[in-house]
């Protein structure tokens with residue numbers, strides 16, 4: 001038996017003794033943060049109404065991985081649209097600690113947090129930020145130009161550092177483990193694919209390009225965005241820029 005291949009198979013019927021079944025509390029849908037941190041407002045969902053006439057068939061036809069970006073900055077409204085389409089909240093039920101987003105997720109567990117390495121976005125200083133999806137705002141993690149570090153952390157993939165912004169998706173596995181125990185990992189990987197596909201299509205809709213990136217140095221990437229590598233770690237990332 002190839003143990004690594006087994007990861008792709010379903011053992012759903014073997015799920016038992018989960019923390020949910022034991023009555024342990026459901027983990028929060030959003031990672032807590034210091035309320036005194038610098039928080040940046042994002043344009044609201046209502047402001048995307050001009051995108052309603054986008055032709056989905058053309059988006060799907062034209063979508064491809066793009067590794068060459070212009071020097072034009074993204075506007076805050078464009079960034080806001082991309083964040084909403086990848087992890088935006090459609091419904092939050094606080095008494096059950098349940099969230100429904102623009103993307104699907106196994107058991108609605110939604111294990112991902114979105115970090116941004118911002119390099120060229122209008123009215124935002126270069127640095128590392130986290131998307132606060134419940135509030136639809138950005139949380140500043142640290143200021144600075146991290147384009148060199150992000151190239152190093154992606155094993156020398158230059159185009160990643162030349163983008164306007166890199167979306168970095170870090171999983172908090174316990175959000176899924178609480179419900180699905182050992183079956184969580186395939187589900188988490190599948191969830192990541194849905195998020196990135198929405199980024200491909202929504203980027204295309206606003207004349208931006210992106211490219212999924214799974215080849216990266218785990219330790220360097222985790223360190224760059226400031227996660228511990230155990231309870232939270234990077235699974236997938238995608239640079240975005242104007243084309």
Ligand SMILES: Cc1cc2nc3c(=O)[nH]c(=O)nc-3n(C[C@H](O)[C@H](O)[C@H](O)COP(=O)(O)O)c2cc1C
Nearest residue numbers: 063064065066067154157211212213214215216236
């Ligand atoms: C899971 C996954 C990981 C990928 N990782 C990388 C990567 O690290 N670097 C890269 O340049 N492209 C990466 N890609 C992009 C693929 O190379 C690309 O999707 C493929 O060549 C097909 O081209 P298309 O997306 O233009 O149709 C990845 C794509 C997926 C789905």
